[in-house]
Amino acid sequence: MKPYPTWKFVLLALVALVGLVYASPNLFGDDPAVQVVLDSGGAPPATVGETIATALNDAGIDAVSNQAEGDQWVVRFASADDQLEAADVLRPALGRGYGVALNLAPKTPDWLQGLGARPMNLGLDLRGGVHFLLEVDVDDIRAKAKDRYLNDLPAFLRRENIRYSGRRAVADGVELEFPDTERAEAARSAIVEEFPEIELTPSPDDPLKLSVQLSEAEAKRLVDFAVRQNLTTLRNRVNQLGVAEPVVQRQGEARIVVQLPGVQDTSRVKDLLGATATLEYRAVSEADANAAAATGLAPPGTELFFTREGNRPVLLMRETIAAGSQLIDASATVDENGQPAVSVTLDGAGAKRMFAFTENNVGKPMAVLFREREVVTNYNAKGEPMREQREIEEVISIATVRGVFGKRFQTTGLTSKEAHDLSLLLRAGALAAPVEIIEERTVGPSLGADNIAQGQMAALIGLVAVMLFMAVYYNVFGLVANVALLLNLVLVVAVMSAIQATLTMPGIAGVVLTLGMAVDANVLIYERIREELAGGAAPHEAIESGYGRAFLTIADSQLTTLIAAVVLFALGSGPVKGFAVTLSIGIVTSMFTAIVASRALVHLLFARRSLRDLPV
Amino acid sequence: MRLLSRVPNINFMAIRRPMLAFAVVTTLVSLALVGLRGLNFGLDFSGGVLVEVVYAESVALDPVRARLDDAGLTGATVQYFGSSTDVMIRLGPDAAEGAGQISTRILEALSADGPALEVRRVEFVGPQVGDELATDGALAALFAIIGILIYVAFRFEWKFAVGSIVATVHDAFLVLGWFALLGIEFDLTVLAAILALIGYSLNDTIVVYDRIRENFIDQRRASTVDVVNLSVNQTLARTIVTGGTTLFVLTALFFLGGSAVHGFSIALIVGILVGTYSSVFIASSMVLVLGVTREDLLPPQDEEIDETP
Numbered sequence: 001m002k003p004y005p006t007w008k009f010v011l012l013a014l015v016a017l018v019g020l021v022y023a024s025p026n027l028f029g030d031d032p033a034v035q036v037v038l039d040s041g042g043a044p045p046a047t048v049g050e051t052i053a054t055a056l057n058d059a060g061i062d063a064v065s066n067q068a069e070g071d072q073w074v075v076r077f078a079s080a081d082d083q084l085e086a087a088d089v090l091r092p093a094l095g096r097g098y099g100v101a102l103n104l105a106p107k108t109p110d111w112l113q114g115l116g117a118r119p120m121n122l123g124l125d126l127r128g129g130v131h132f133l134l135e136v137d138v139d140d141i142r143a144k145a146k147d148r149y150l151n152d153l154p155a156f157l158r159r160e161n162i163r164y165s166g167r168r169a170v171a172d173g174v175e176l177e178f179p180d181t182e183r184a185e186a187a188r189s190a191i192v193e194e195f196p197e198i199e200l201t202p203s204p205d206d207p208l209k210l211s212v213q214l215s216e217a218e219a220k221r222l223v224d225f226a227v228r229q230n231l232t233t234l235r236n237r238v239n240q241l242g243v244a245e246p247v248v249q250r251q252g253e254a255r256i257v258v259q260l261p262g263v264q265d266t267s268r269v270k271d272l273l274g275a276t277a278t279l280e281y282r283a284v285s286e287a288d289a290n291a292a293a294a295t296g297l298a299p300p301g302t303e304l305f306f307t308r309e310g311n312r313p314v315l316l317m318r319e320t321i322a323a324g325s326q327l328i329d330a331s332a333t334v335d336e337n338g339q340p341a342v343s344v345t346l347d348g349a350g351a352k353r354m355f356a357f358t359e360n361n362v363g364k365p366m367a368v369l370f371r372e373r374e375v376v377t378n379y380n381a382k383g384e385p386m387r388e389q390r391e392i393e394e395v396i397s398i399a400t401v402r403g404v405f406g407k408r409f410q411t412t413g414l415t416s417k418e419a420h421d422l423s424l425l426l427r428a429g430a431l432a433a434p435v436e437i438i439e440e441r442t443v444g445p446s447l448g449a450d451n452i453a454q455g456q457m458a459a460l461i462g463l464v465a466v467m468l469f470m471a472v473y474y475n476v477f478g479l480v481a482n483v484a485l486l487l488n489l490v491l492v493v494a495v496m497s498a499i500q501a502t503l504t505m506p507g508i509a510g511v512v513l514t515l516g517m518a519v520d521a522n523v524l525i526y527e528r529i530r531e532e533l534a535g536g537a538a539p540h541e542a543i544e545s546g547y548g549r550a551f552l553t554i555a556d557s558q559l560t561t562l563i564a565a566v567v568l569f570a571l572g573s574g575p576v577k578g579f580a581v582t583l584s585i586g587i588v589t590s591m592f593t594a595i596v597a598s599r600a601l602v603h604l605l606f607a608r609r610s611l612r613d614l615p616v
Numbered sequence: 617m618r619l620l621s622r623v624p625n626i627n628f629m630a631i632r633r634p635m636l637a638f639a640v641v642t643t644l645v646s647l648a649l650v651g652l653r654g655l656n657f658g659l660d661f662s663g664g665v666l667v668e669v670v671y672a673e674s675v676a677l678d679p680v681r682a683r684l685d686d687a688g689l690t691g692a693t694v695q696y697f698g699s700s701t702d703v704m705i706r707l708g709p710d711a712a713e714g715a716g717q718i719s720t721r722i723l724e725a726l727s728a729d730g731p732a733l734e735v736r737r738v739e740f741v742g743p744q745v746g747d748e749l750a751t752d753g754a755l756a757a758l759f760a761i762i763g764i765l766i767y768v769a770f771r772f773e774w775k776f777a778v779g780s781i782v783a784t785v786h787d788a789f790l791v792l793g794w795f796a797l798l799g800i801e802f803d804l805t806v807l808a809a810i811l812a813l814i815g816y817s818l819n820d821t822i823v824v825y826d827r828i829r830e831n832f833i834d835q836r837r838a839s840t841v842d843v844v845n846l847s848v849n850q851t852l853a854r855t856i857v858t859g860g861t862t863l864f865v866l867t868a869l870f871f872l873g874g875s876a877v878h879g880f881s882i883a884l885i886v887g888i889l890v891g892t893y894s895s896v897f898i899a900s901s902m903v904l905v906l907g908v909t910r911e912d913l914l915p916p917q918d919e920e921i922d923e924t925p
Contacts, residue, residue: 125876130738133745264735267720438742440719446670447736454874461872462865469861473617505876506805512869513812513884516862517819520854523861524823527854534622553826556771560822561815563763568811571756573749579808583815 002544004603012600015592016487022494025112025119030104031064032083034090035244036073037099044073044098055093061086074105087242099239102262120497123504123578126452128445129261130269134234134435136254141226141433142172145214149198150174152348153212156194162187165208173213181207197221225329226432227254233431234258237272256435266442273435281322283357284365284398285315305369308394316367316395321357326350332419333410340416344409351407358404368397368411455508462512463489466519474526476615480601481522484593488518491589492582501585504578514586521558521594525550529616539611547599554591562587620853629845632901639898643786646793653796658803658879659739661753663709663746667722668737674700675731687725689718698875702736709743753807760814761785768818772825773912779902780821783894787817790890791883801879809883816862816884817891820855821899827851828903832910840908844900852896859892 036052038044049066052075056063063086064076075090077083083102091100106119124131150169153176157164164187166177178184188200188210197218201211214222227250234256235248247259263269285302293313298304302315329345346354357366371393399411443451467485470478492511496503529546537545565587568580606614659666677694680703684692689707697704705722719738726733761781769777788810795802827847835843863885870881 135742135744266738267724270717270720436742437717437740439745440738440740442719442735442738444734444736446734447668451874451876454872455877458869458872458877462868465864465868466861469864473619473857475617505874506808506880509805509808509869509873509877509880510812512865512873513862516865517816517858519861520819520858523854523857527851527857530618530853531623531850549830553823556826557819557822560764560767560818563767564760564811564815564818567760567763568756568808571752571759572808572811573752575804576753576756576808576811579805579812583812 004600004607008596009600012596015491016597019487019491019494021112021115022117022498023490025106025108025117025497026493028107028109028119031076031107032078032080033074033076033103033105034083034087035101035103035105036075036090036094037071037101037239043068043071048073048094048098051093052090055089056086059085059089061089069105074103076105091242099242101242101244103244116498118497118500120493121500121502122452123502123507124259124261124441124448125443125505126448126455126503127261128264128443128448129259130263130266130443131260131439131441132258132269132273132437133251133439134230134256134258134273135438136223136227136230136256137434137436138223138254141222142214142219144433145219145222146173148347149195149212149214153191153195155348155352156191157187160187160190162190170211173211175209175211178208178210184208184210223254227256229432230435231256234273234435241269241272255438262445264442264444266440270437273437280320280369280371281354282320282367282369283317283361284367285317287315289313289315305367305393305395307398308370308396314367314395314398316369321366322346322350322354332416335410340419341410342419344411346407346409348407354409355404355406358401358409361401362403363400365398365400367395368399370394370396451505455505455512459508459512459515462515466515470519470522474522474616476605477522477526477529477602480598480605481519481526481594483601484522484598485515485518487597488586488590488593489515491593492586495585495589496582501581502578503582504575506575506579507582510579510582511586514583514590517561518586518590518594521550521554521590522598524553524557525594525598526616529614533614533616539614540606542614543602543606547595547602551595554594558587558591618853619856624849624852626849626852627845628848628896629841629901629904632897632904635897636901636905639786639894642793643789646789646796649793649796650789653799655792655796655802656799657746657750658801658806659706659741659746660804661746661750661802663741663743665705665707665718665722666737666739667705667719667726667735668697669703669705669723669726669733670736671701671703672732672734675703677703680705680726683725683728683730684722687721689722689725692722709746749804753804756807757788757811757814760811764814764818768822768825772829773908775903775906775908775912776825778906779899780818780825782902783821783891783899784814784817786898787813787887787891787894791887794886795883800882803879805877806879806883809880809887813884813887813891816888817894820859820891820895823854824848824851824895824900825903828900829913832913836910840910841904844904848896848900855892855895859888862888 036044036048046068049068052066052073053063056066056075061082062078063082064078066075067073075086077086087100087102094100108118146169150167153174154164154167157176162183163179164176164183165179168175176187178187184202184207188202191198191200191210191212197215199213199215201213202209231248231250235246238246238248238258238260241260241263243260243263245261247257249257251257258273260269285299287299287302289304290313292298292302292304292315293306296304298315301318303318305314305316306312307314326347326349327344328347329343331343333341333343335341397411463485467482470481470485472478474481489511492514495501501507525546528550529542532542532545533539562584565580565584568576569584572580677696681692681694684690684694684705691708693704693706695704696702705726707718707722719740723735723738761784764784765777765781768780791810791813794800795806800806824847827850828844831838831843831847831850835846838846866881866885866888869877870885873881
């Protein structure tokens with residue numbers, strides 16, 4: 001028998017070792033934990049650890065560990081009771097701006113984590129939870145843009161002293177009519193300069209008419225902005241739910257996926273996802289805010305609010321200068337002096353009022369007020385749901401008016417982090433466009449547990465049946481195939497854990513199916529060896545040519561299946577994708593185990609012996 | 617242990633014409649079934665709402681229906697699901713149109729002052745999503761087939777590619793026909809199963825083709841029919857063993873895997889039975905029908921060797 005190259009033994013040992021290492025995190029189980037995230041995204045600062053430690057110490061709860069893990073701060077506990085109690089203590093201690101969620105933190109040892117080894121993700125169908133697919137109302141975005149131009153353009157023309165004789169809304173834009181061609185031309189060039197984002201088409205049969213449409217690029221930009229703003233808004237809201245590992249992701253052009261593991265009460269979630277938040281710009285009253293706070297009475301024409309940071313009282317004039325619904329865009333930038341600033345864009349009506357206000361109030365303070373209304377479901381003593389509306393009103397920034405501004409303006413006097421946070425908050429406050437739930441899948445935790453148990457049972461029984469059969473049918477070679485099969489299973493789990501693929505029920509079905517098909521490569525080889533033996537080949541020769549000749553067949557047959565699996569992955573969604581992932585991984589690992597692993601084993605077993613017969 | 621004591625010598629190709637005719641008939645019957653009876657599309661494709669609840673004690677269906685009617689949710693299908701405590705409620709896409717809140721309404725209607733219940737599963741699929749899934753699924757199947765066609769044509773020859781696709785499409789149609797005949801719910805996991813079947817059935821066909829290619833080169837004197845026959849016979853033991861072990865596992869999945877994978881396992885069990893039969897009769901017969909010759913498969917370097925005495 002030809003010597004089997006040493007490097008293949010080394011490769012096999014290496015792959016088996018790495019496979020075992022990366023598959024092993026799945027064996028360690030979980031700690032009950034509390035997970036703390038920053039609402040605005042990013043990792044919580046290290047000071048959170050001290051706040052948590054103090055709060056837990058005061059409440060007399062012992063934490064097993066209290067440290068940053070990835071982008072989150074994770075506090076582990078010895079028991080689920082401690083965990084629940086701690087979450088109740090930490091929510092008020094950390095306050096707004098932080099999401100506090102119950103979680104199961106994997107008990108993977110540090111040295112394994114250091115290697116990047118983590119357990120597999122379980123899909124919602126296996127652990128229970130809710131999946132929403134939301135669609136952003138694109139028509140609404142376009143309609144609002146059209147309305148805006150319907151108001152903005154005439155106002156702009158009046159400012160420019162260009163008289164128009166008529167305007168009306170048409171299917172996809174605005175049509176303006178002018179008394180003479182001169183003015184039509186003047187209007188055209190003025191509009192092109194001021195509003196580069198829109199498209200102007202002179203009416204073919206009437207030179208006095210000008211029709212204005214939103215350009216495709218601008219429409220796309222608006223939709224894109226609205227979806228991104230909705231993503232931020234929804235992410236913030238979801239963080240407030242206290243759900244561990246929520247997923248808020250964009251899918252395609254105008255859809256958003258929200259996945260909340262472990263959540264049962266979907267009505268509360270739906271209320272929250274649809275809640276409205278607004279932003280208001282208001283003048284700051286010069287009356288004594290501290291006195292008002294002490295008495296609880298605000299002077300006429302003003303209202304008392306508190307700042308988000310520090311809970312300082314502020315008196316604001318009742319009248320709103322501009323509101324969040326008039327906000328088109330907000331981003332963190334730097335001003336002309338290189339100082340951090342937030343650049344805000346208002347729509348026509350908002351810009352007009354802002355212009356009028358700032359013209360008369362240079363040097364005076366202006367405040368940004370954040371208001372959010374959400375429906376909160378609480379449970380009374382009988383366990384019945386009680387819904388109430390809760391309103392949050394906070395002053396998030398006070399800045400001095402430095403000059404006159406209108407459509408676009410900057411709020412300065414912030415640190416760069418504050419500018420970033422404020423722009424985020426401005427964008428995060430309100431949904432830019434209404435969202436509609438177009439898909440909902442809720443899996444109860446008991447069903448999830450059933451699914452896991454049933455999937456494992458089916459896989460186990462299937463595996464045992466196949467292994468028994470192989471051992472009986474192919475004798476010693478069957479045992480070799482069984483070792484390869486087990487290694488294959490370890491490798492599938494290892495790869496899925498390493499790439500953090502999500503295991504779903506169809507995924508388990510995929511694993512089970514690969515078990516059935518993984519024997520195929522071995523069957524091909526052994527049948528071939530039998531044939532060679534029947535054809536009069538000597539045992540060693542039969543092994544050699546059995547493996548050699550079966551190789552091409554295996555490659556051809558498995559690669560065609562792999563093509564199907566890859567196409568499934570690329571085009572499928574949800575369960576189809578989950579299935580395709582495990583199937584693809586299973587095919588690749590089964591080719592490796594059947595060709596390299598099983599051959600190496602056979603070599604170890606038979607190469608040094610003189611054989612008269614093969615136990616196949 | 618041996619299934620077959622030696623390589624059998626069954627003249628499969630002698631009955632290739634009646635078998636192909638049979639395949640044509642069964643395919644047409646399947647298509648007719650799908651066309652006339654239609655597939656029982658599940659929620660994934662049709663859209664609508666499905667709510668599965670478990671009551672603490674067994675419950676009669678009529679009061680459940682009455683509660684839903686009272687809440688203005690008419691036309692709901694209410695049925696037991698496994699036992700008299702498990703109830704499944706379904707509302708069609710019309711009733712559910714544009715209403716992400718519909719599942720909440722159902723749950724509120726059921727839980728208000730009623731017997732205690734636990735939600736096991738809620739699925740709501742808007743009509744727009746269902747249509748997309750159907751289109752994406754059909755596209756996935758089409759692209760999978762095209763990809764395989766290209767691969768087989770590249771590795772073998774176009775006649776083999778055509779033969780393998782005919783066999784594969786036949787298998788997929790037969791499974792669809794089976795689902796239409798029995799009215800089993802056709803959902804996303806079934807679609808995944810059919811796509812997996814495309815892979816499996818091809819796998820089976822390719823193994824036979826591979827042997828045909830090898831035998832064409834080795835057995836220089838045998839006729840084309842004999843080569844094909846020999847190849848099918850030589851791979852028969854493998855075909856049966858692999859099909860058998862896969863069926864073992866799928867049977868385990870069917871009986872133990874729970875309702876979530878019932879459709880999946882039925883589709884694959886039927887598919888593997890059909891796929892095994894088609895790789896023996898249809899795929900192999902097709903290459904004969906298409907008139908494959910030894911020259912089609914001889915690689916160029918073999919011809920060079922041929923010329924040396």
